[in-house]
Amino acid sequence: MNKNTKMVDIVRYQNGLCSHEADEIAEEFPLTLMVNGEEFATMVCSPTNLEHLVYGFLASEGVIRTAQDVKQLSIDSEKGFAYTELHKPLNVSEKTDKRWIGSCCGKSRSFYFQSDAKTAKTVMSQTAVSSSDCLSLMNAFQEHADLFHKTGGVHQVGLATAVGLECTFADIGRHNALDKLYGYILNKHISTKNKIIIFSGRISSEVLLKVSKMGIGLLLSKSAPTHLALQLAHDLNITAVGFVRGNRMNVYTHHDRIYGQLHDKKDSL
Template sequence: MTPARLAAKPVPELVLRAGAVRSGERMVPDEVPIAFSYGGTTHAVMMATPADLEDFAVGFSLTEGIIADPAEIVGIEVVDEGRGIDVQVTLADPVADALRARRRHMAGPVGCGLCGIESIDQALRPVRSVRGGGLRLRSREVAEAVRALGDAQSINRVTHAVHGAGFCVPGKGLVAIREDVGRHNALDKLCGAVVKAGYRGEDGVVAVTSRLSVEMVQKAASLGSSFLLAVSAPTLLAIETAEKAGMTLVAVVRGEDFEIFTHADRILSPGAVADVA
């Protein structure tokens, strides 16, 4: 078994404070190329924090539409190749066949070879509807979810340089958290952790420390959560996508102050819908 790399490491630095210079040390997150290989063929490579890579593989496979259920993954092997890490995923035969067919379809001539109609369609793919389920949140639960995420970020506590994604279940609190230098990676890792732990996306709330782009909405919808909370602001396309999917998008969360952009009826607050006891 390949030994795991450290998610963060100390590095020397020079610190300038009040006009004086001193030697110091800072913890910084590691960032390495992570490749996902299916059936011996590399499918994607991204820069990421080398932690929770099995969760990353499951979540990435799910949010990218490669699998519909974690049971479709037969095995995962993490291989450290020195300059980077290869996460080798073995799929059940029918799913592996479907992925090979998908690759053949995408391999045709499409202009530059990296973009084209297929790539645009994939980027703007319809998202799963999350209108089902009766989950509602009190306004204070929104603040508690984001606060709990910040408090639980162990890597960010020492580096101040990574994003976090958390899953909160009303009555249980924060049940999963994952961190990464990439906001998309953190959310993929979280999705993997949540489904591996046996939780249903519709039973909880996804909270992130980043801005809300359309990819974040797509990934949260793949998990099945009808809530996406963030400390930063959303993009226009994220709002439009969340509206169509039936997702409640809450952003710019600052303590108990926040802004609701879609499906505000799920937030129970004295200023909107009557709070419940």
Template sequence: MPDKKTTRLPIIKINGNISQNDPDLVVRETPLTIFLNGAEFVTLVCSPANLYELALGFLCSEGILQHKKDLKKVALEEEKGIIQIETAKPVIEEEYFMRRYITSCCGKGRSSFYFINDARGTKTVTGNISISIKEIKNLIMELETRAKIFQTTGGTHGAGLCTPKEMLLFFEDIGRHNAVDKLFGRSFLDELQLEDKIIVFSGRVSSEILIKVAKIGIPIIISRSAPTDLAVKIATELGITVIGFARGDRMNIYTHTNRVKI
């Protein structure tokens, strides 16, 4: 049934030589504009749910919020697609927010493009955690089971925050970055420790996703999809275990295999 995350639209379905009018459930998409300390900061295109978590998680992954004491006030105007966030201290100037520059990755001489804010707060992840092949398979099965919107629309990505034994949080969104940010936002609000946690993910592990994970300090990311070469390079240097193509009995372990009990 439709809810605020989905809508039913009239479509024509084609199956071979047969066509028929048959309404279909389609995932909803909406803009959310973040105003930071009274100034328009950024607009995210997202699924219209868990908007508090999305906005706060986005600011966490950008290094603007690090501790709950950094947050002064949040006011969501859902009908207008606006969220007002006030921080306890001044933050990075907006003019620098999306500026690109070239830097040497992790001091090892590799030149890579980053947003200027990506260079802030990124450090080697040293979380002491391990996971077995069986536990990886169980977490991927849980990810698939919880992805209810994807099951009915095929239009979302899912992300779960886990221990090796269980999934603690799960969110879906039309954007894979958004799904991860919603995890971060809820973890921020609940003041969860993340150094011993795992992210299980449905989407491609790009360099942007990897950097988000590094900033938060999570040591393992498991995905049903592929990583990019730059994500693997960064993960190698920052101490993050990347597991991709985790489907059924198959998976690829790309980096820091010492955390996987084989």
């Protein structure tokens, strides 16, 4: 067990029998973000990699562009506060009412489109990978999904190249997992030119926009996309690949980044 989980006593019913057992459950943790002394947002998240989460969230919302924009960051994990001081004052447009961002990933569209308008960008990367590499990467990604296998209650995101998986982050909120990855990229000064994002959840418009902000042109998910996400993927030059499972996958947009065939069947790539 780790900071991401708690043990609870349960009664398990299975095959007509019941037993008293201990079960490992995903932790849900509210983190209130203070920026330049003002309360900015409260995020409900998994209580690890909080520094990366703060950096990624601020970058995703257009408050910062690089890690160097942050003068100081301190996190009080006991009280659930992150104190961030920037080198610049917040713009008037950034000073909104306090926002509560739940783990269910729901947001007001008027809120997140406001910041997306200035931070989403067309991806210029021309990185291409083989279809077999996509399947291998998803298999490696699944093997590293320890927290999901323990609890079944988190989303996971990974950063990879065609060579292999480089890192993964997990969180109860899919947007949090992506922000943790974004913060990691900023803090480690990682070039995203040849990178691939691997994701466990649905490809929604919010997910697609966060990928565009990182400047990554290839997104693999084991789940389905939404129509708005695919429209954005077309516009922002992102290859969206869904249902990457077993020996199959669906390439929805910008197919030129995926090459090679899995089999000789007509439904192969």
